[in-house]
Amino acid sequence: MTDNKHPEPVEPSHGFGLDYAPAPESTSIVSIDDDYGLFIGGEFVEPIDGGYFPTISPSTEQHLANVASASAADVDRAVSAARRAHTDVWGSMPGKERAKYMFRIARQLQERAREFAVLETLDGGKPIKESRDIDIPLAAAHFFYYAGWADKLDYAYPGRRHDSRGVVGQIIPWNFPMMMASWKLAPALAAGNTVVLKPAETTPLTALLLGELMQDVGLPPGVVNIVTGAGETGAALVEHRDVDKLAFTGSTAVGKQIQRTALARNVPVTLELGGKAAHIVFEDAAIDQAVEGVINGIYFNQGHVCCAGSRLLVQESIADSFVDRLKRRLSTVRVGDPLDKNTDVGAINSSQQLAKISELVEVGVREGAELFQPDCSLPDRGFFYRPTILSNVEQTHRVAREEVFGPVLSVLTFRTPEEAVAKANNTPYGLSAGIWTEKGSKILWMADRLDAGVIWANTFNQFDPTSPFGGYKESGFGREGGLHGLAPYLSLSPMKGRS
Amino acid sequence: MAERLDVQKTYKLFIGGAFPRSESGRTTVVSSVEGEFVANVAKASRKDLRDAVRAARSAQSGWAGRTAYNRGQILYRVAEVMEGRRSQFAAELRTCGVEQRAARREVEQAIDLWVWYAGWCDKFQHIVGTVNPVAGPFFNFTVPEPTGVVGVVAPDQPALLGLVSRLAPVLVGGNTAVVIPSETSPLPAISLSEVIATSDVPGGVVNMLTGTRNELLPWMLGHSDVNAVDLTGASDDLDPAVLDEAATNVKRVVRGSVGDESPQSITDFCEMKTVWHPIGR
Incomplete structure (x- = not known):
């Protein structure tokens, strides 16, 4: 579905300038003992x-x-x-x-x-x-x-x-x-x-x-x-x-x-x-900012984030176009050497974690989710995983219920704010949640009803020493x-x- | 003229605003210190506890959704209604063996405590809520919210004051409660339920289960729809296997004390919610 308020962005053509020369950070500043x-x-x-x-x-x-x-x-x-x-x-x-x-x-x-x-x-x-x-x-x-x-x-x-x-x-x-x-x-x-x-x-x-x-x-x-x-x-x-x-x-x-x-x-x-945060995007959101927020919300730190926005709840009226935008944006995310200053997504922390992520994504696909991974090259050595979007996810799917703790976004949809709240709270977790809408009263209405210790509205994954952090429920x-x-x-x- | 025969009271449970008998049909006898029969008190079962939790859950969002001003007025109303029944509460405490003056004092302290906590309903947020000076262009604030359904294990003694001191702060924060009152002196708890039922406290906000504490406790601790438990009235050496149950849904477990009234007693049963929003044009 297309909507007129948010014109489609220009398709990046070949050689758009997204290839960066390697910019490795020197490790000479560190001396590691045996x-x-x-x-x-x-x-x-x-x-x-x-x-x-x-x-x-x-x-x-x-x-x-x-x-x-x-x-x-x-x-x-x-x-x-x-x-x-x-x-x-x-x-x-x-x-x-x-x-x-x-x-x-x-x-x-x-x-x-x-x-x-x-x-x-x-x-x-x-x-x-x-x-x-x-x-x-x-x-x-x-x-x-x-x-x-x-x-x-x-x-x-x-x-x-x-x-x-x-x-x-x-x-x-x-x-x-x-x-x-x-x-x-x-x-x-x-x-x-x-x-x-x-x-x-x-x-x-x-x-x-x-x-x-x-x-x-x-x-x-x-x-x-x-x-x-x-x-x-x-x-x-x-x-x-x-x-x-x-x-x-x-x-x-x-x-x-x-x-x-x-x-x-x-x-x-x-x-x-742990957490299984709902990241809720309404049709009246600032869409370009919401795309950035959702990408940051789940791929920041390879998704090894307890408060990661791992469940995207997007309003049905904009779901198709929003997911298209996410896929396009994800295709420009740079995965690879974490010491490279241009790298957006680095290495998975351990082989065990990599195995767990792979297994859960496989289960997601088996349960009916649609898989999207950008066609990026991964380093030959080390533990890497392609940032992943799973769409058509249902609340009963394991990827919607369990913490993946990796770069994997599950996409679900909703029609009304009430439904968004019900789906967002339908989890034993309650650490964080995100809301994207340009309507202030709706933000406060949602923030009041979401069972989560940290609510990011029109932003995500912000941290500060003066700002309390912690969860509800489990x-x-x-x-x-x-x-x-x-x-x-x-x-x-x-x-x-x-x- | 023949002497008038007393009308005896049936002491029942308090669940969802109603006064049912235990579904188990069980009762226990309460006797006076002189050993005379006073009443058959309902002995709540696991099923009663689950009914009570369901009633508390149903009532929770409505209670939390009322304005703080309204909650304050309702809890103040509890004090008002209790005030008119002081002699009844004192008599029940005397039945349990509390000496006359001490009984009167306990009733008065309990009423005054309701007044004290009623006033906190629209003030504790000032004390524990914050606006946080984050290092960036964001408006960021933290507010207390109710934890949800709270299981309260009130101490045996003081039967009335102990109950009020643990129950009131739970209600101030917008939680609903399933209470296991004093096992040895349950009568004031039932009379307090009658006060609550006639003070505009919505049905299900407070549920009172008289009976055997150690029988009910494992079900309360293991119930996944109970968010927090106050074990002030439970013994310190509870069976670890029973306590373990609390971790099944990461319950907040509080061991408070009677006589330590503070905003902290309220926030023990609150979750802190922090909201961020960018500042921009």
């Missing part, structure tokens, strides 16, 4: 049982380094170091002093931003454009923001007494390694806690570089401890009896296990889990960012009798 120990008590130490695992670059499958695998005994060492640091130093340090340490962290992160960005892209496979312009700047901004809270906690929750919780155990995923580390560490440290952080198995290097940075800023030993490893390391941290608070970002399945352990131990926990609970992100790291109690 082996990395665990960061415990302010020092890099060997794991007690001597186990190491390799970390590779997903874009080349090249070996980068060997990283220590923390056993339960190592986790215990880290928790003890964190406990001592909380008791002896950090828990009683005036907020003004804590703040200054955190400002130092923020500043040094800014100073070494390019180094962190390159390492992030090497170890995780995301485009340098994103690690350089989004991940690392936001990580630094997060420390800067929460640094300023450290000496202002009295004003955060008026009428409530606030105490740090003590030792915090934090587990982060591989999709935004540094950003997630900062989202976890910054509010915890501002509130006066000490931390044992476990980075993801496939992306440990920037967290370890952050450990070096913590040494450089002179952070007291034990305030931040970093234990690398796989699921068993995380389980040891979650089950450790001297951990006072847990925070986890990752899959809903693992989140539920962590919640069970936390409930049994009566330890407070915050969970930032997307978890607790918020990260803003004033709301502090509360989970404080024990709040009555001050005096109320008047």
